[in-house]
Amino acid sequence: xxxxxxxxxxxxxxxxxxxxxxxxxxxxxxxxxxxxxxxxxxxxxxxxxxxxxxxxxxxxxxxxxxxxxxxxxxxxxxxxxxxxxxxxxxxxxxxxxxxxxxxxxxxxxxxxxxxxxxxxxxxxxxxxxxxxxxxxxxxxxxxxxxxxxxxxxxxxxxxxxxxxxxxxxxxxxxxxxxxxxxxxxxxxxxxxxxxxxxxxxxxxxxxxxxxxxxxxxxxxxxxxxxxxxxxxxxxxxxxxxxxxxxxxxxxxxxxxxxxxxxxxxxxxxxxxxxxxxxxxxxxxx
Numbered sequence: 001x002x003x004x005x006x007x008x009x010x011x012x013x014x015x016x017x018x019x020x021x022x023x024x025x026x027x028x029x030x031x032x033x034x035x036x037x038x039x040x041x042x043x044x045x046x047x048x049x050x051x052x053x054x055x056x057x058x059x060x061x062x063x064x065x066x067x068x069x070x071x072x073x074x075x076x077x078x079x080x081x082x083x084x085x086x087x088x089x090x091x092x093x094x095x096x097x098x099x100x101x102x103x104x105x106x107x108x109x110x111x112x113x114x115x116x117x118x119x120x121x122x123x124x125x126x127x128x129x130x131x132x133x134x135x136x137x138x139x140x141x142x143x144x145x146x147x148x149x150x151x152x153x154x155x156x157x158x159x160x161x162x163x164x165x166x167x168x169x170x171x172x173x174x175x176x177x178x179x180x181x182x183x184x185x186x187x188x189x190x191x192x193x194x195x196x197x198x199x200x201x202x203x204x205x206x207x208x209x210x211x212x213x214x215x216x217x218x219x220x221x222x223x224x225x226x227x228x229x230x231x232x233x234x235x236x237x238x239x240x241x242x243x244x245x246x247x248x249x250x251x252x253x254x255x256x257x258x259x260x261x262x263x264x265x266x267x268x269x270x271x272x273x274x275x276x277x278x279x280x281x282x283x284x285x
Contacts, residue, residue, distance in 0.1 A: 013123065016205055017130030025187065025222050026205040028123070028177075035201035037116040038238065041152070042181055044109040045236045049086060049154040059088070059107055062278060065149060066094050067103070067110070074276045076225075077167030082276075084155060084165040084228075091149040092117050093283050113150045121145035124175055124242045127205060132253060135215055140250035142214075144174060147243040147268070147283055155235040157184070157228050165228050165235075168193075170221035172271025173208035173241045180237040188223040195227075209271055210244060213262045216254030244268050246284045 019026035030038065048056065059067040066089055072082035090113035094100060104111040121144065128142045155165050165184065178185065185196040187206065196204055206222040226237070244250055249265030256262055272280035 013126035014130045016127050017134060020127070020131065020205065020207060020219055021134060024207060024220060025189070026127075028203050028205060029199075030123075030201045030203060032201075034116070034119040034123070037112070037119055038179065039200070040112040041109070041116055041238055042236055044112045045088070045152050045154060045238075046234070048088065048107070048109040049234070049236075056086075059103055059110065061100060064094055064097075064100075064282060065089055065091050065278060065280070066100055076169040076275060079276075081162075081167055083153075084160045084162060085153040087154070088113075088152045089149050090114065090117065091147075091283060092121060092145045093147055109152070113152070117145075117150065120150070120177060120240045121148065124148070124177060124240065128174065128242070131211075131215070131219075135218065136253040139253040142174065142244060142250050144242040144244065146245050146247075147280055149241055149243075151239045151241060153235075153237045153239070155184070155226070155237075157230055157232045157235055160228055163228055164225050166226040168223050168225040169275075170223055171206065171208040171241065172210065172268075172274055173243050174211045174214065175242040176206045176208055177203050177240040177242070178206060178237060179203040180235065182232050182235040182237075183229050184226045184232070184235055185237065186225050186227055193223075193225065196224075208241075210264065210268055213256075213264060213267055214244075214250070214252050214254070216252065216256060218254060243272075243280060246281060 016026040016028050056068045061067045069087040071086050074083045076083055104114055124144050132139050179198045183197055186193045187196050207219045209221045211219050244264050246265050252261045269279055269281045
């Protein structure tokens with residue numbers, strides 16, 4: 001039975017890789033264990049973001065991209081249009097840090113993200129390996145977990161007047177694995193923006209600009225935005241941002257049009273600076 005389950009999961013990840021190549025995005029059904037871990041994350045998020053600002057700021061380490069960030073700390077478009085959400089992050093590389101390890105004991109959201117991390121890392125690495133096998137079987141394997149991170153965005157649509165809580169943008173990562181319990185996400189599918197809704201055990205896999213470099217432009221980033229659905233009181237969205245290593249970056253699977261191989265590590269660092277956050281390079285220290 002376990003072998004059959006493993007085979008089913010492997011086939012689904014290769015199916016996701018094929019969908020990314022054909023359609024520029026993929027929907028994935030999570031296994032029962034990962035779906036349960038996701039439920040724990042969203043339940044803990046509702047509790048955490050209901051706390052007072054001072055309590056939330058106890059878990060704030062922007063210097064290492066970890067923990068809480070207040071409303072308006074990031075921007076998807078112009079600087080004068082910040083994203084209208086609070087945020088909580090967990091970086092997989094930080095899980096070995098002794099100075100934030102106690103957070104798990106006192107913060108259920110941090111604890112739930114730590115539990116979900118290895119499951120998401122395995123899912124993403126399987127998809128990336130499927131892409132590598134299809135595009136360049138001799139290419140570098142991408143072990144993404146080291147510099148990848150979760151980001152939980154928490155919105156209060158009823159409090160905002162803007163039509164979009166996040167403006168249209170492309171992510172500066174290899175892949176983004178996203179899901180939400182509430183409506184609002186819109187992605188550019190077939191040349192127009194369409195609403196993306198999710199089952200409780202479903203995620204959307206979106207290519208980012210670094211995957212475009214890895215594939216010589218074969219897979220393009222997926223533009224997306226978050227609409228303000230004003231009859232929604234709160235909205236929680238979980239993203240897993242899969243990044244290539246900064247310290248040991250892979251070589252691109254396909255050369256650029258001019259025959260050169262882009263510097264994936266440097267491109268990853270530069271992309272991480274686009275949205276107002278500290279550079280991912282901080283994690284390499």
